[in-house]
Amino acid sequence: MGAYEEKKEACGTVCLKYLLFTFNFLFWLAGGVVMAVGVWTLVEKSDYISLLPSKTYAASAYILVLAGAIVMVTGVLGCCATFKEQRKLLGVYFVLLLCIFLLEILAGVLAYIYYQQLNDELKQNLKATMTNKYRQSDENEHITKAVDKLQQEFKCCGSNNSTDWVESKWIRSADSKGRKVPDSCCKTEIDLCGQRDHPSNIYKVEGGCISKLEKFILEHLKIIGAVGIGIACVQIIGMVFTCCLYRSLKAEPY
Template identity: 30%
Template sequence: MDCGVITSKTVLLLLSLAFWAAAAGLTYVGAYVINTYRSYDSFLQDKYALLPAVIILAIAVVMFIIGLIGWCSTFRESRLGLGLFLAIILIIFIAEVSAFVLGFVYREKVKADVQVTMRSVFEKYDGKSEESTIMDYLQEQLHCCGVKNYSDWTTTQWFNATGNNSVPLSCCMQEMNCTGRLDQPQELYTRGCADELESGLQSVISYAMLVILGFAIVKFFGMLSVCVLTCRREDSGYQPLYSGVFA
């Protein structure tokens, strides 16, 4: 075998191993994105924002099998197997590019989506409903208060109904000795939840996009290696040491 064939086989074998490692990595990324969105799904109207994560998980499901096909086909230099491997890589490459584009689109839509839906949930706060529990959880986890800042609570029906000039205790930096009263602002979170949520969701999407882009680049070089290996084999008449079912 010449240097080009050896290099191509090495790349493809490493790519097969990368498929197995990527299966675990993509599963983690996809699950993390979905879990993050589910934590704040009441603030997101556009459920298609989960589409990039769903695509990532779908790719991860078949990743181990694809790695096995690639390993066996490369080791045996099966023309049919390598052709199948190339087709699979091409399909995944297209899916990853699509996920990358969708991630970019929805990353830009997050800000408008969060602003509208958060305001709707915020105005329905009564301290008892499911929406109220979600709002309290959001403020506690993100260390924020209100949509823009804690003064937003003064315009809500809940604030007027209680009449004690205070915000929910979830706005307190420390629960001990904090009553949520507006005349003690030093005890309250000052940043609004909209900015915190937007920043968090955009960071998650950006991370997922970076991972997708990295794997897409690897797939591109893998497709080139398959082409080199099959073309060199046909041109040189080289016969592999092992013959397989797909040879």
């Protein structure tokens, strides 16, 4: 009877090992996805981050990059710990899983919180940023590029509408050369095309650039939140497998 129990226990341990190994491989792939989403957000959409007064959006992406990198390292450690059947390594692996779990939950929560306050922040700050910082100094060059890219990519003009540019420091100055809006507002962007603000020449979008940027950021916040919380939930399975394997292994002799 004792031999049967030992054989049954050994069989259960082997099954747990392969389950945990499979999980680690999938977990490693998921880490690559998490990191890719974070890097893509920061690299491809970094211009728009400069238009946001809060750093919450960028922080969520940075957390995903960090979590993704740790996930990939942890996946390799998990495979080693599983096949070497070392309880100490499994313990370290579990702690790392827990840390990653908390990081990804944090990224998801930050994305959700910012999702709730984004509209108010954009209403309060985007117009001021566009009218006060556009083409004002070399320090604000990134703002200028971000505004031009925003207006061209989303086919919009001004924060709420094209008349917002009447309050622009640059438009009021001689440097604007008689432009009524920046050239990036034009449907066909050429030098000095902003001198004519007729609807046939410039974008007249309902809601202006605020509505376009808000929709864009909200979609990306959903992705960040879903990826962070989704992977975190999957990790619970890994932590359960790890605990079961840890308990099934005999304590190492000292």
